[in-house]
Amino acid sequence: MSYFENLTSLLQIEREEDRTQYKQLTESTSVSERRANGLTWYPVAIRGTELTKGDYISVELERTTHHDLAHLFRFGVPATLFSNHNPSDDRIEGLVSYQGGNRLKLTLKTDELPDWSRDGKLGVDVLFDENSYDEMFAALKVAQVHLNDSNSPKAHLIKVLTGQTIPTFDEYIQAKSSPKLNEFQNKALTKILQAQDLAIVHGPPGTGKTTTLVEAIQQLAQKDQGPILVVAPSNAAVDLLSEKLSLAGLNVLRVGNPARVSDALMTLTLDAKMTEHPAIKEIKRFKKQAQEFKNMAHKYKRNFGKAERDQRKLLFEEAHKIMKEVERTEQYMIDDILTKTQIVTATMVGANHYTVRKLQYKTVVIDEAGQALEPACWIAILKAQRVILAGDHCQLAPTIKSNEASQKGLSKTLLEKSVEAHPESVVLLQEQYRMNELIMGYSSQVFYQNLLKAHESVAQRTLFDGEIALNFVDTAGCGFEEKLIGTSTINPEEAQLLVKHLTQLIENYKAEKPDGAAPSIAVISPYKQQALELQQLVQHSGIEEKFLKRISVNTIDSFQGQERDIVYISMVRNNAEGEIGFLSDIRRMNVAMTRAKKKLVVIGDSATLAQFDFYAKFIEYAENAGSYLSAWEFM
Numbered sequence: 264m265s266y267f268e269n270l271t272s273l274l275q276i277e278r279e280e281d282r283t284q285y286k287q288l289t290e291s292t293s294v295s296e297r298r299a300n301g302l303t304w305y306p307v308a309i310r311g312t313e314l315t316k317g318d319y320i321s322v323e324l325e326r327t328t329h330h331d332l333a334h335l336f337r338f339g340v341p342a343t344l345f346s347n348h349n350p351s352d353d354r355i356e357g358l359v360s361y362q363g364g365n366r367l368k369l370t371l372k373t374d375e376l377p378d379w380s381r382d383g384k385l386g387v388d389v390l391f392d393e394n395s396y397d398e399m400f401a402a403l404k405v406a407q408v409h410l411n412d413s414n415s416p417k418a419h420l421i422k423v424l425t426g427q428t429i430p431t432f433d434e435y436i437q438a439k440s441s442p443k444l445n446e447f448q449n450k451a452l453t454k455i456l457q458a459q460d461l462a463i464v465h466g467p468p469g470t471g472k473t474t475t476l477v478e479a480i481q482q483l484a485q486k487d488q489g490p491i492l493v494v495a496p497s498n499a500a501v502d503l504l505s506e507k508l509s510l511a512g513l514n515v516l517r518v519g520n521p522a523r524v525s526d527a528l529m530t531l532t533l534d535a536k537m538t539e540h541p542a543i544k545e546i547k548r549f550k551k552q553a554q555e556f557k558n559m560a561h562k563y564k565r566n567f568g569k570a571e572r573d574q575r576k577l578l579f580e581e582a583h584k585i586m587k588e589v590e591r592t593e594q595y596m597i598d599d600i601l602t603k604t605q606i607v608t609a610t611m612v613g614a615n616h617y618t619v620r621k622l623q624y625k626t627v628v629i630d631e632a633g634q635a636l637e638p639a640c641w642i643a644i645l646k647a648q649r650v651i652l653a654g655d656h657c658q659l660a661p662t663i664k665s666n667e668a669s670q671k672g673l674s675k676t677l678l679e680k681s682v683e684a685h686p687e688s689v690v691l692l693q694e695q696y697r698m699n700e701l702i703m704g705y706s707s708q709v710f711y712q713n714l715l716k717a718h719e720s721v722a723q724r725t726l727f728d729g730e731i732a733l734n735f736v737d738t739a740g741c742g743f744e745e746k747l748i749g750t751s752t753i754n755p756e757e758a759q760l761l762v763k764h765l766t767q768l769i770e771n772y773k774a775e776k777p778d779g780a781a782p783s784i785a786v787i788s789p790y791k792q793q794a795l796e797l798q799q800l801v802q803h804s805g806i807e808e809k810f811l812k813r814i815s816v817n818t819i820d821s822f823q824g825q826e827r828d829i830v831y832i833s834m835v836r837n838n839a840e841g842e843i844g845f846l847s848d849i850r851r852m853n854v855a856m857t858r859a860k861k862k863l864v865v866i867g868d869s870a871t872l873a874q875f876d877f878y879a880k881f882i883e884y885a886e887n888a889g890s891y892l893s894a895w896e897f898m
């Protein structure tokens with residue numbers, strides 16, 4: 264099987280599993296269950312409608328209750344509007360074209376709202392996102408075609424990225440080294456500018472990967488003709504980069520829909536840029552005319568005479584002609600906006616949005632590549648002459664639903680493969696600006712060949728004088744037993760101990776720094792049930808409000824990319840068999856352990872944990888650093 268056939272078959276397995284899990288979530292579940300699972304908004308109210316491209320209408324919906332529920336409605340996903348009167352028949356499918364706060368816009372494949380939408384209560388269901396899979400399959404197919412065609416200008420890059428040939432560098436190109444960057448970051452900058460096909464920025468926690476990328480993209484923007492494409496697997500990551508690039512003075516076009524509602528971000532979107540464009544007045548005038556023709560046509564609805572039917576047809580044709588004009592004007596506006604654009608930012612799938620689908624780029628940057636599914640990367644790569652991968656394959660990998668696909672290799676990212684195949688393309692950023700060096704040390708030893716250094720401004724930092732930056736609190740022999748709740752594990756006594764330690768730490772801090780600002784604190788557990796338990800306990804701990812406000816409690820995954828002054832990790836597992844479940848995913852643990860700036864406290868049972876090499880060595884590391892504590896001291 265060829266490289267791309269193999270990837271295609273893995274992706275097929277994944278799509279099947281994803282569909283199956285989606286079906287289980289939706290089929291034979293009630294509206295309220297679907298709503299709780301984030302798959303449905305109900306009830307919703309129609310806040311407006313507008314004619315749009317292709318004679319469709321865009322309807323704006325607002326959810327009027329249950330505002331706090333998380334949901335899966337995202338730009339570009341399919342969804343159906345339905346009525347509660349007859350939900351199996353009264354439904355119409357569309358695509359989410361905007362989502363912000365409690366509103367979303369749905370583009371429906373019809374030119375008129377159905378009659379049933381005027382009575383009964385309305386809701387929207389999110390549908391399985393076939394489109395993202397279709398785009399990925401299509402990209403793999405096209406990549407294979409290029410690879411088979413020795414005349415294809417893309418064949419070389421594809422061969423590099425599939426490990427069949429080596430990357431090339433133009434060593435005569437000199438980057439302008441930046442005084443804002445450290446030695447390693449400047450090395451990465453040079454690597455990026457010299458790369459003819461592939462450069463890789465490996466950025467461990469807090470090492471300034473984003474800072475480096477922004478500087479490199481600024482220099483590339485001056486050299487490359489035409490825009491640079493910058494993609495990342497999540498909207499949150501795309502938003503962050505879009506903001507920083509825009510602040511650096513670049514003209515950024517954010518394709519798709521920001522995950523966060525922020526004015527600065529919104530102005531970068533195509534919608535906002537179109538609203539600012541002089542030609543928008545014309546579009547508004549045309550749309551109004553078309554709407555008037557349609558309204559007139561609809562008046563003939565209940566008259567069946569031939570003359571009326573002809574009249575109605577004429578009016579529709581007129582509206583259609585005007586909408587064609589709207590489309591042409593919109594395309595002109597988009598082209599005009601694109602000529603001024605230096606950077607296009609999007610998710611991988613978003614890079615194929617119809618407005619930018621056909622664009623080719625000299626340089627494509629894939630950020631957070633350690634979290635990107637490889638088939639999605641190929642959507643962006645096919646638009647590139649040269650690819651810059653940035654990320655850290657020693658932190659969280661992409662989420663894969665099918666164990667089979669994961670075990671057969673879908674969880675191995677293009678970043679990881681490329682780092683192995685082409686070490687000459689890689690620059691490791693070695694200086695970090697987040698952690699006290701004691702917190703950093705174990706991660707550096709296990710994942711980064713002991714190469715990381717802490718910048719002098721952070722190396723010795725602690726919460727207060729005399730406080731040690733790392734603690735391992737050993738619960739061995741305390742009889743704290745784990746319990747299984749559903750599919751998640753919980754350890755209530757460990758949770759209580761953690762909160763006791765935290766309360767004490769805050770008291771010590773207050774005594775040492777009576778006027779000190781409240782530090783930011785994360786309480787993390789790999790297990791969801793334990794995180795929920797901890798949330799409850801922290802809420803009722805009696806910790807003063809000023810400090811309580813700064814504490815967030817959650818599972819590891821939600822903290823990737825973030826940092827806190829203090830981090831607690833509750834390890835939960837405590838059993839005679841030495842069964843540690845997914846604590847064995849040491850990359851996830853790497854993320855948890857590297858969020859802390861000044862203090863990291865890990866609480867767990869050494870007897871269970873030490874049966875696994877990673878934790879045995881961690882406990883040894885803590886012992887050697889004088890960071891080992893027995894839980895008995897707090898009981």
Ligand SMILES: Nc1ncnc2c1ncn2[C@@H]1O[C@H](COP(=O)(O)OP(=O)(O)OP(=O)(O)O)[C@@H](O)[C@H]1O
Nearest residue numbers: 443444445466467468469470471472473474696824
């Ligand atoms: N050369 C530098 N000199 C001083 N501070 C720096 C330098 N590079 C980065 N920093 C600081 O380090 C912090 C992290 O930088 P940045 O956000 O670029 O890192 P990152 O590697 O993208 O982070 P993450 O760990 O979230 O991936 C920021 O506060 C930034 O200002």
